[in-house]
Amino acid sequence: MTTVSRPSPAGSYDPATTTSGGLTGELARLEAQADLSFPEELRILHDLGLDPADGPLIEVGAGSGAVTRRLRAAHPDLAHTAVDIDADLLSHAAGCGAELLVADAAALPLPDASAGYVLLRYVLQHLSDPLPALTEALRVLRPGGKLIVTEVDASCWGLADPVYPELASVHAALARAQESAGGDRTIGRRLTRLLRGAGCTDVVLRPFATTNDDRPTADFAPHLGPGRLQPLVASGALSLGEFALAADRWNRFRANPDAYVMLLGLTAAGTAP
Template sequence: MTTTTRASSYYRTGEHPHPEFELRRLREQALMFWPKELRTFQQLGLRPDWDVLDAGSGPGFITGQLLDAVPEGTVTALELDEGLLAQARSHLGPHEGGRLRLLQGSITEAPLPGAQFDLALARLVLQHLSQPAQALTELNRLLRPGGRLVVADADDAMWGSVHPAIPGLDEVLATRRLHQAKRGGNRHVGRAVPAMMRAAGFGQITVEAVTVSSDELGMNALAGHLDVRARMSLLVKEGVIGQERIDQIQDEVDAFLADPQSSFVLLMFLYSGVKEQGERR
């Protein structure tokens, strides 16, 4: 399949037809997964004095949570898109210059010296990269010996579930998957992460599944992830799928959301590994 040369398959600033929706969705996604993610980080040994890298930090919603999780440590947010970094600065700016650094740069070629972090997190980033293996090698460079990498990402073959079925949902998700591949991304990257981590010099690989559900949080908390009219608007804008078909699928989604018996589960994987060189400081 032919791919387009891009730094990332994610939306550039100004590219999404509904940027306010997308920012709201990202914030909701970050906050609803975070309690379970944090428990996993703590099980993996997260300490309050660690120096943490949020690699591909986007608008900084997880960055803020990490800052709270390491009250005696530091957090560096690295983000390629200047617009997303500006969004992070809009709500994290008061913390910058103390325990927080907000830095513009690429996860595959970071403007940082090596061996300075205890934990590096790449959250929903690798699926957007044309060279995810290069990113993992770079994150290995940035970690101290014995430092830990956590990759949080998805595999569209196991993205979650809806009950009852939404007839057009699989169609639109497949269309999005192919379109992201043409932009240089890979929504099946999750299955390849452990092998790429080993090749990049990480050992002690673990994999955890993290789920959130409408039965736990209420359907309203997850409904934005089924808003195909807003989420797939770039596909319409670029002529990948017609607005009429999107409207038909949105009608199916609306019927699903209106059914009090409906259930929706979202799934993300946390892949962890340790830099296999020496001992932690």
């Protein structure tokens, strides 16, 4: 692993306090999250023309390598560099064949016009200003290279049926905690304008959906389960009673054969001029 810049706090993202179980719990959550939607995300990468001959691919904010490993398995012949500001998290990506680089998304130690693809997945929402990272991505891309960003938007995260209105205060507490941590969980609606504003041409938006018609309901636990609420109990933002209610409703939901969940993700892509 190459370390070229001093690690600094990774925006609004703290892997030790994102879900229950601290860092170990977050590593499992990142794996489960990638496992759930990677087939759809890979389909979009193929639709966008991903070609190993046009590498390397620079994955910025690769974290523990949940997607790095899956992309390496799908395309072992695509040169791949995984970059993250958090050296500890990135060390979990070792051994999959990608080059590892500890660096800030806004100051990549890579030459101009040296990459065919730059991918940022669930990273921009954690940055106080996404533009320096996008400008830096365009600097390292060759003309014609692709900048690809995947994000969510809290207002259209998907749907779950049945709805439990009694969880309204729990959802509000989670939204407040996410807002106070900084970052922008409604960045999804701004992706195409951000890419155009940074200088990309041919900008497209490709939503993707994952449902429990394709996967067991239990696989949606990283998104719907109580794990992400546990740190709120520890910080006092949520009562133990509210946590227990949310856990009970999740257990009911996943035991209900008629329950339906659809998660939406948003991938935007643009071409480097």
